[in-house]
Amino acid sequence: MVFHDPEGMERLRKATPARIGTGRAGTRPTTREQLQLRLDHAAAVDSVYGSVSSTLLDELELFAVDSEVTDKELYLKRPDLGRQLPESSIRLLRERCIQAPQVQIVVSDGLSADAIESNLRDIYPALLDSLAVQGLTAGTPFFVRKARVGCMNAIGDILEPEVIVMLIGERPGLITSRSMSAYLGYRPRSGMTDSQRMVLSNIHQGGTPPVEAGAHLGSLIARMLELRMSGVSLEL
Amino acid sequence: MALQQAGGNGIEPKREITSVGIDIGTSTTKIVFSRLTVGRRYGLSMLPQYQITERNIIYESPMHLTPLIGESQIDLPALQQILSAEYHSAALKPEEVDTGAVIITGETAVRSNADSILHQLAGESGEFVVAQAGGDLEAVLAGKGAGAEAHSQRAAGTIVNVDIGGGTANAAYFNSGSCIGTLNFHIGGRLIMLDKAGTVAKIYPAARQWLNREGLWLQEGEQADWPVLQEVTRRWSELLLEVLLKGSDPQACPLIYGHQDLPAAFAKETTVTELWISGGVGALMEQAAPRNIAETARYGDIGPLLAHAIKKTAGHYPVKLQAAPGAQRATVIGAGVHTLQLSGSTVYADPNLLPLRNIPVIELVWPVQAQDVEQPDEVLASIQAAFAAGAIRHGSIEPEAMQFAIAIPEITHCSYAVLRRIAEAVTGCSRKYKLKLCILICENDIAKALGNCIYLLSQGRQACVCLDQITVAHGDYIDIGIPADGNYIPVAVKTLVFNSTN
Known part of the structure; x- marks a missing residue:
């Protein structure tokens, strides 16, 4: 592409990850651009249907349980099932986890296994560091396959933590398929709503840096414990 | 999700910071007070980040002549008196000033007591007021104060802001909102001082050496020759603009000083689209051109003549020339308004x-x-x-x-x-x-x-x-x-x- 003001175009491009200044062939996108778009779309689909490797879970010593959902199609169609745990998972949690911890860390693939694969190694140890610096203690961390954010209520009912932090893959987009969010709740129990939770979003290498997100979570959790609340009523 | 929008839209409390800028220049000293507003940049679902969202000037002092004792010393008690009167006029006490900078610029920076005075004044002026000096920094602060930095974000090409005061000309190149290089010259309105009758009252060493080399005859105590003054300012303008706009090798320019941040080849590659002139000489460009020695000498130096020589020379180059808005106060505004940075919040x-x-x-x-x-x-x-x-x-x-x-x-x-x-x-x-x-x-x-x-x-x-x-x-x-x-x-x-x- 030849631009009237290439310097200015470059500046616009740097200001946004959106697809701008890509040119056209007649009234349609160029073949190159069309292929790039399909490639990015395929990557997004792959990360929804992908799964987190057991290598990663073993490395970070996380055991895995299932949500009420058995396959990805059902997961996409029935968000309510992603918020519930089957009897087998409940039993496993009761057996293996410390009851009523100060902080419960939960990881889930959610809508992007890719997000967990590419960020967990960085955010998780930084989160543990920040809890240690704040003098907070964490319970037994674990991984839930195909969970929704609301699953923290079901987990809260069983383990009764003071604070839960859930690291979960975000819905992938065409810019990145690797974005992760950290959802936080003070005393998560059945009936807790979105407005009572907090989120640190857009965690990936090109967004909120995973290590710094982990470090910030510790201070957020400390503040939640201090004021005994979370969500929109918590002033930061 | 619903939560991501929660609280993200301007419910953050605003915070205000009072800032002072003090510029002690070759010929004048000026003070500005400003109010900086700090706001949160992103919504609550992002890492907290604060930035200065507004910069408002709340008080500008008149120009004061920089008080000197003899040739080589700054008169500290006189300077303190000026400052204390200005704090009084602005209805502010030093302890109410949160931050800011004292900058010592041009020829004043080489006075023997510059260093100690600068630190003393910084200590007396407010809670967190810092001392600043140096041609490169002066160039950058003037460019920011004049608004060239902000303008370069919207304009195509590179903007050069040259702050020309009594003793030095400090140029900063801005592209896409950031400074990409600086250059400093021994060019200034007060390097050659005249009395009302047109007698040469003083020639600063920086100009003396150059005049001798060039074979231009000006002698302290003698009547200045009008064509010689015109020739001096014309040559200064050409030397300045050859380097700034045409990309001549800065090393070869006899009037350049300090280290050059800008590689010699740089100015050749970048397209300078606008030339801004700030400082006292920039302000003089707006006035009528002097027609004789008496009109030139109205401020006791060759400033008015230099301003119009630059204006005329710039006409030969394909750039848009303009006197920077608030020209004479560009550096002090830069010092008062643009010195403070905010760290990330995490x-x-x-x-x-x-x-x-x-x-x-x-x-x-x-x-x-x-x-x-x-x-x-x-x-x-x-x-x-x-x-x-x-x-x-x-x-x-x-x-x-x-x-x-x-x-x-x-x-x-x-x-x-x-x-x-x-x-x-x-x-x-x-x-x-x-x-x-x-x-x-x-x-x-x-x-x-x-x-x-x-x-x-x-x-x-x-x-x-x-x-x-x-x-x-x-x-x-x-x-x-x-x-x-x-x-x-x-x-x-x-x-x-x-x-x-x-």
Whole structure:
């Protein structure tokens, strides 16, 4: 592409990850651009249907349980099932986890296994560091396959933590398929709503840096414990 | 999700900071007070980040002649009197001023007592007021104060702002909202002083040498020759603009001084589209051109003639020329309004350790250009080299008193493994050099994670201040203020070069 003001175009491009200044062939996108778009779309689909490797879970010593959902199609169609745990998972949690911890860390693939694969190694140890610096203690961390954010209520009912932090893959987009969010709740129990939770979003290498997100979570959790609340009523 | 929008839209309380700028120049001294507003930049689902959202000037002093004792000294008591009267007029007390800068510019910076006066005034002017000096910094502050930096963000091409005062001309190039280079010249309106009758009252050494070399005849105590004055200002204008606009080799220009931030070839490659003139000479461009010596000498120097010589010469170049808005006060506005930076909000600092003043910055250099710091040995070697450099340059007889900050440049992908390696190396070096306080400034947004890591590795024994999102360069000095609401830390980066015009 030849631009009237290439310097200015470059500046616009740097200001946004959106697809701008890509040119056209007649009234349609160029073949190159069309292929790039399909490639990015395929990557997004792959990360929804992908799964987190057991290598990663073993490395970070996380055991895995299932949500009420058995396959990805059902997961996409029935968000309510992603918020519930089957009897087998409940039993496993009761057996293996410390009851009523100060902080419960939960990881889930959610809508992007890719997000967990590419960020967990960085955010998780930084989160543990920040809890240690704040003098907070964490319970037994674990991984839930195909969970929704609301699953923290079901987990809260069983383990009764003071604070839960859930690291979960975000819905992938065409810019990145690797974005992760950290959802936080003070005393998560059945009936807790979105407005009572907090989120640190857009965690990936090109967004909120995973290590710094982990470090910030510790201070957020400390503040939640201090004021005994979370969500929109918590002033930061 | 619903939560991501919650609270993101302007429900944040606004915070205000009162800032002072004091510019002690070759011919004039001026003061401005401004109010800076701080706001949160993103919604609550992002890492907190604060920035200065508004800059309003609340008081501007008139121009005062810089008081001197004889030839070589600044008259401190007279200067203090001026300042105290201006604080009174602005209805502000020094203790109500949160931040700001005192800058000593042009020929005044070479006065024998410049250094001590600058630090004394900075101490007396407010809570967190810093001392600044140096041609490059002056150029940048003037360009920011004039608005050239902000304008370059919207305009195509490169904008050059030249602040021409009594003793020096300081040029800064701005492109896309940032300064890309500076150049300093011994060109100024007051380098040749005239009395009302047109007799040469004084010629500064910087101009004297050049006049002799050029064979131009001007003698103190003698009547100035009108054609000679015209010739002097014409040649100065040509020398200035040849370098600034045409990209002639700065090294070959006899009037340039200080180090050149700009590679010789640079000006050739960049397209300068606009030339802004600030400073006293910029303001004079707006007035009628002097027709004879008497009209030239109305301020006791050749300033008016120089202003119009530049205006005329610039007509030969394909650039848009303009006198910068608020020309004469560009530097003082820059000093008052643009000195303060806010650190990222996720930082690591024990408030009991702050504030810190006059901390020299040592820049760490990563081994590979791609900033691929996956090589453990090389990471360690780079960090050790930076600490060793700091110990050599800023070590004292008592190791306890040694203080410097290490600037950690960008890391393309800062994984936890890399972070941990850096923390281990830093902790080891701090112990080796018995640093009472370890100060780190990271380009990446990793300060809090890094600080946490160092705290745990040293079992809480290594005191540490770790900041990010502050722009520093090797050789700068920084002042670190007290965190406001635990949200952000004000930082002032200082460049002090006193002998720059020698």
